[in-house]
Amino acid sequence: EDQVTQSPEALRLQEGESSSLNCSYTVSGLRGLFWYRQDPGKGPEFLFTLYSAGEEKEKERLKATLTKKESFLHITAPKPEDSATYLCAVEGAAGNKLTFGGGTRVLVKP
Amino acid sequence: GAVVSQHPSRVICKSGTSVKIECRSLDFQATTMFWYRQFPKQSLMLMATSNEGSKATYEQGVEKDKFLINHASLTLSTLTVTSAHPEDSSFYICSARDSQPGGGTEAFFGQGTRLTVV
Numbered sequence: 463e464d465q466v467t468q469s470p471e472a473l474r475l476q477e478g479e480s481s482s483l484n485c486s487y488t489v490s491g492l493r494g495l496f497w498y499r500q501d502p503g504k505g506p507e508f509l510f511t512l513y514s515a516g517e518e519k520e521k522e523r524l525k526a527t528l529t530k531k532e533s534f535l536h537i538t539a540p541k542p543e544d545s546a547t548y549l550c551a552v553e554g555a556a557g558n559k560l561t562f563g564g565g566t567r568v569l570v571k572p
Numbered sequence: 573g574a575v576v577s578q579h580p581s582r583v584i585c586k587s588g589t590s591v592k593i594e595c596r597s598l599d600f601q602a603t604t605m606f607w608y609r610q611f612p613k614q615s616l617m618l619m620a621t622s623n624e625g626s627k628a629t630y631e632q633g634v635e636k637d638k639f640l641i642n643h644a645s646l647t648l649s650t651l652t653v654t655s656a657h658p659e660d661s662s663f664y665i666c667s668a669r670d671s672q673p674g675g676g677t678e679a680f681f682g683q684g685t686r687l688t689v690v
Contacts, residue, residue, distance in 0.1 A: 494677050505578070505665045505681035506616070549615065553677070558604060560679060562615045 468563035491555025578682025595666030602668035
């Protein structure tokens with residue numbers, strides 16, 4: 463059974479204070495690791511897909527990296543508008559469904 | 573990115589009534605759609621996988637007679653909560669993937685539906 467654990471559960475940052483979120487996973491045959499952002503009362507918004515260890519992707523202040531056991535989402539010089547819950551999910555070899563972690567709630571204070 | 577539209581965004585219903593939630597992929601076709609439930613400050617829990625033209629696949633512990641899923645076309649799936657009770661109150665979210673060749677692997681999510689049963 464695929465498993466995803468995210469840490470920390472919550473993160474309070476000052477504006478400009480860079481940090482990293484962790485997503486540890488166990489999966490039988492990784493087909494993809496996905497990062498989403500979710501604002502309160504909304505559906506998740508797609509950020510990145512990573513497929514293999516060593517892969518990195520960037521979008522504005524966010525950078526996602528992947529190893530064989532975990533993924534990191536780095537937030538560089540965050541702004542208050544980066545406040546959200548960040549969700550990590552994996553798709554295993556069984557295919558066609560995502561297993562989500564518990565999410566990390568990020569609050570960036572001005 | 574691709575757009576998934578979910579309707580309604582909020583609904584309040586009386587206990588014992590049924591509620592239908594629609595999920596549409598607006599600019600792509602999806603042979604498979606997914607229905608999730610999310611409790612406050614918790615992550616998404618997959619309820620069922622909706623397959624176009626065939627029966628849905630339900631996750632363990634999800635009552636298929638209570639949560640009826642219909643996927644009648646490549647762009648529309650519906651979730652009907654039958655005989656709703658207060659414990660069914662939750663945030664329901666659908667997602668879909670582009671099933672066309674070259675459509676990518678990412679899943680796109682609807683805006684979610686806040687169901688309150690009184």
